[in-house]
Amino acid sequence: MYLELLQSLIATPSLSRQEExxxxxxxxxxxxxxxxxxxxxxxxxxxxxNWQEGRPVILLNSHHDxxxxxxxxxxxxxxxxxEDGKLFGLGSxxxxxxxxxxxxxxxxxxxxDSLNCNLLLAATAEEEISGPNGIxxxxxxxxxxxxxxxxxPTLLDLAIAERGLVVIDGEAKGVSGHAARKEGVNAxxxxxxxxAAIRRHSFNRPxxxxxxxxxxxxxxxxxxxxxxxxxxxTFLIDLRxxxxxxxxxxxxxxxxxxxxxxxKPRSLRLQSSGIEKTHPLVKAGLKVRQGAxxxxxxxxxxxxxxxxxxxxxGPGDSARSHTADEFIFVEEIEAARKMYVALLREAYGVVL
Numbered sequence: 325m326y327l328e329l330l331q332s333l334i335a336t337p338s339l340s341r342q343e344e345x346x347x348x349x350x351x352x353x354x355x356x357x358x359x360x361x362x363x364x365x366x367x368x369x370x371x372x373x374n375w376q377e378g379r380p381v382i383l384l385n386s387h388h389d390x391x392x393x394x395x396x397x398x399x400x401x402x403x404x405x406x407e408d409g410k411l412f413g414l415g416s417x418x419x420x421x422x423x424x425x426x427x428x429x430x431x432x433x434x435x436x437d438s439l440n441c442n443l444l445l446a447a448t449a450e451e452e453i454s455g456p457n458g459i460x461x462x463x464x465x466x467x468x469x470x471x472x473x474x475x476x477p478t479l480l481d482l483a484i485a486e487r488g489l490v491v492i493d494g495e496a497k498g499v500s501g502h503a504a505r506k507e508g509v510n511a512x513x514x515x516x517x518x519x520a521a522i523r524r525h526s527f528n529r530p531x532x533x534x535x536x537x538x539x540x541x542x543x544x545x546x547x548x549x550x551x552x553x554x555x556x557x558t559f560l561i562d563l564r565x566x567x568x569x570x571x572x573x574x575x576x577x578x579x580x581x582x583x584x585x586x587x588k589p590r591s592l593r594l595q596s597s598g599i600e601k602t603h604p605l606v607k608a609g610l611k612v613r614q615g616a617x618x619x620x621x622x623x624x625x626x627x628x629x630x631x632x633x634x635x636x637x638g639p640g641d642s643a644r645s646h647t648a649d650e651f652i653f654v655e656e657i658e659a660a661r662k663m664y665v666a667l668l669r670e671a672y673g674v675v676l
Contacts (some may be wrong), residue, residue, distance in 0.1 A: 326427065333346050333388060341453070382605075389451055396649075410654070418645035454628070463630070488624075492578070494585045496514040503553055509671075511546060563564050609663070611670055
């Protein structure tokens with residue numbers, strides 16, 4: 325049943341901002357299970373029927389949007405074929421397998437009296453572009469949430485921290501002049517001095533899980549012609565922030581290292597995230613899957629927009645995401661469903 329749902333999702337194009345078709349499929353599927361899902365934009369969500377005020381609220385979340393198919397595809401990206409135990413298709417690994425596993429977990433547990441928590445299910449849009457109409461638009465409607473499981477391909481290891489991202493525009497201003505007479509103040513040289521300072525800078529808050537916060541200058545622009553000293557130089561910084569910093573703190577530290585340039589972050593919303601190893605979800609996950617590891621993830625997800633502890637966990641391999649001929653093993657999907665159910669029962673189950 326859930327494998328067929330995933331095949332239907334793969335067969336339905338769902339690029340970010342164009343997820344109407346897959347949202348319709350998910351909504352219809354939940355109604356077929358006797359549930360009453362809610363819809364906000366292309367986000368589908370619902371609360372468990374066995375909801376009791378005062379209990380912990382746990383969000384089960386994954387996304388149903390995809391990136392564009394990679395140029396190297398040798399198969400139809402929307403043809404959900406199964407061969408040698410592999411289900412092929414765009415979005416199969418990122419993150420359709422996790423999504424249908426979480427949906428099946430919710431359906432199994434949402435009306436279970438032995439579970440001492442309230443479950444929220446959210447199948448969301450625009451994750452691949454960190455867009456405003458995905459989880460960010462939905463969270464204000466969901467109320468207080470104590471913790472969440474974010475379904476992404478982790479090989480069923482536990483991603484307990486994730487880097488944040490800030491894209492920063494840097495600008496140095498000088499004075500134009502004639503290059504032959506060495507007039508003016510060369511903005512390009514000013515920018516290069518600050519770029520060198522950024523390259524030398526070491527952020528002073530380490531992380532055992534994610535390593536140091538890092539900044540890389542990736543684009544540089546200046547000048548219009550060979551004989552004019554440029555009065556403006558701009559550059560672009562990719563800042564990856566560990567869980568020891570808030571984004572604004574890391575930007576301020578980087579600005580202090582620059583003597584000539586003004587740094588303007590495009591957004592501070594994609595924060596680093598983390599969950600303590602002592603959290604019930606983490607302890608339960610490590611117990612129910614012997615040999616699983618807890619690690620820091622270098623890739624960004626909707627965790628960055630969630631202001632509560634989140635565990636990133638799911639079937640599939642991040643290395644397969646956004647690749648040509650994307651696939652997930654069918655057995656990985658069933659293993660994820662079993663792990664999600666066992667994890668929640670271990671963390672929040674009660675003896676009747």
